[in-house]
Amino acid sequence: MTSRVILISPASNPALRRTRFDDGASLDAAGAARAASAAGSLPAADRxxxxxxxxxxxxxxALGLAGPSGPAAELAAWDMGRWRGRTLDEVTAAEPAAVALWLADPGAAPHGGESVRDLCARVARWLADCGGQDGRTLAVVEPEVVRAVVVGVLGAPEAAFWRVDVPPLAATELSGRSGRWNLRLGRTLGTPGAADAP
Known part of the structure; x- marks a missing residue:
């Protein structure tokens, strides 16, 4: 049995461009248009x-994806506690020591939300469930979820989380069996070869 997972990062919005911790903002016009232009570029999914x-x-x-096949609680955005809705520059100016600790220690959550370690563990549980399912799973998830998956699949140290860049509207693909995954890193949707079946 081979499991295939395609992770799609969201199209752009003002929060992504300003490095703002998720504030619930909608896609901007350019992001919505890019996503709509990529509709139909993804292979069929079982989930x-x-x-x-x-x-x-x-x-x-905008991509024309059917409703979710199941709950996505483990794919929720990173809980940034009291930093939610603020930019990284704002938080750094107000709490420089807390930001430095957060960036240096994967177990730290000075904002009162989840640490990098907690996020990686949550996402790893979801991916382990996917590994037991035949066929293709497609998930539209926040960039930090993609980063956590990449760190976990590669067996990289949690500090490597900060070294993974995830562009808007990119596909990151995994295929594997028995908990061993192969990784194809993000290609922008709507470009030739994007999200082809592995």
Whole structure:
């Protein structure tokens, strides 16, 4: 049995461009148009999951994806506690020591939300469930979820989380069996060869 997973990062919105911790903002006009232009570029999926964030739901709708096949609680956005809705620059100016700790220690959550370690563990549980399912799973998820998957699949140290860039509207593909995954890193949707079946 081979499991295939395609992770799609959301199209752009003002929060992504300004490095703002998710504030519930909608896609901007350019992001919505890019997502709509990529509709039909994804292969058929046996299961579709969508993070509960506004930008992920709007991206999935613009891509023409059918409703979710199951709950996506483990694919929720990173819980940033009291930093939610603020930019990284704002938080750094107000709490420089807390930001430094957060960036240096994967177990730290000075904002009162989830640490990098907690996020990676949550996402790993979801991916383990996917590994037991035959066929293709497609999920529209926040960039930090993609980063956590990449770190986990590669067996990289949690500190590597900060070294993974995930562009808007990109496909990251996994295929594997028995908990061993192969990784094809994100290609922008709507370009030749994007999200082809592995």
């Amino acid at each position: 579709v999951h969508v993070s509960p964030t506004v930008r992920c739901r709007e991206t999935a709708a």
